[in-house]
Amino acid sequence: MTETLSLAAYPPEVRDAVARTREVVATLHAELPRWELIVWTAGNVSQRVQVSPDGPSEADLLVIKPSGVTYDQLTPEAMVVCDLDGNLVEGTRSPSSDTAAHAYVYKHLPHVGGVVHTHSTYATAWAARGEEVPCVLTMMADEFGGPIPIGPFALIGDDSIGRGIVDTLSGSRSRAVLMQNHGPFTIGRDAKDAVKAAVMVEEVARTVHISRQLGDLIPIAQSDIDALYARYQNVYGQGDSAPVQTDDTAAALDEETHA
Numbered sequence: 001m002t003e004t005l006s007l008a009a010y011p012p013e014v015r016d017a018v019a020r021t022r023e024v025v026a027t028l029h030a031e032l033p034r035w036e037l038i039v040w041t042a043g044n045v046s047q048r049v050q051v052s053p054d055g056p057s058e059a060d061l062l063v064i065k066p067s068g069v070t071y072d073q074l075t076p077e078a079m080v081v082c083d084l085d086g087n088l089v090e091g092t093r094s095p096s097s098d099t100a101a102h103a104y105v106y107k108h109l110p111h112v113g114g115v116v117h118t119h120s121t122y123a124t125a126w127a128a129r130g131e132e133v134p135c136v137l138t139m140m141a142d143e144f145g146g147p148i149p150i151g152p153f154a155l156i157g158d159d160s161i162g163r164g165i166v167d168t169l170s171g172s173r174s175r176a177v178l179m180q181n182h183g184p185f186t187i188g189r190d191a192k193d194a195v196k197a198a199v200m201v202e203e204v205a206r207t208v209h210i211s212r213q214l215g216d217l218i219p220i221a222q223s224d225i226d227a228l229y230a231r232y233q234n235v236y237g238q239g240d241s242a243p244v245q246t247d248d249t250a251a252a253l254d255e256e257t258h259a
């Protein structure tokens with residue numbers, strides 16, 4: 001944590017957005033124990049706060065939980081606000097130890113509005129082997145557009161985890177990456193979308209793990225993966241749950257549209 005800035009330096013509409021985001025991020029942290037994605041304090045959720053009406057920028061802020069605080073204490077007031085260089089903007093406690101990773105993702109992937117990190121059991125077991133989860137379920141094609149990739153081993157404390165996340169996801173349609181020997185990080189158009197990806201990556205990691213113990217996995221043809229993913233982007237649900245679009249997704253959709 002470096003210099004402390006003040007939220008008073010930001011216009012009222014940003015301060016209001018921070019207050020709303022505190023509520024969202026505090027509420028979403030309760031989803032991690034609810035879906036059994038964490039033990040003790042081993043997980044965190046953040047959401048971007050855009051400071052310009054023109055869209056996301058490196059001047060944005062993020063709201064994240066304080067480090068090492070149990071989830072029963074994570075009220076909106078307990079949340080911490082930082083800029084994308086990790087500077088504390090508002091908060092009485094130290095931000096999550098993964099703040100630098102979250103901030104790096106927001107800085108380098110402007111379409112990302114939410115980031116989640118857990119140590120969920122099955123996804124982390126795949127990370128311990130440095131093995132990507134192959135795309136053998138239609139739900140994986142829907143949600144992740146392919147396999148769940150592995151990111152490099154990286155020590156916590158600087159932006160190396162964030163760099164590993166961005167380098168891995170920039171070449172993938174997946175909204176989840178398994179950082180080797182560490183665990184899953186997920187991204188989304190907002191924090192709720194990233195929490196959904198965290199729930200789904202643990203579900204598919206468990207299913208594929210169990211299936212592989214019982215026999216050989218059957219791959220899904222790439223053309224079918226592409227069709228399932230494109231459908232999920234355009235048809236599933238009420239039209240408001242389409243996952244965050246990466247450059248690859250946008251290109252795939254463009255190809256699909258003009259095929």
Ligand SMILES: O=C(CO)[C@@H](O)[C@@H](O)COP(=O)(O)O
Pocket residue numbers: 041042043044065066067068069095096097098117156
């Ligand atoms: O993975 C790690 C530490 O290795 C962290 O994500 C985990 O302990 C949660 O830390 P925070 O309580 O968010 O600082």
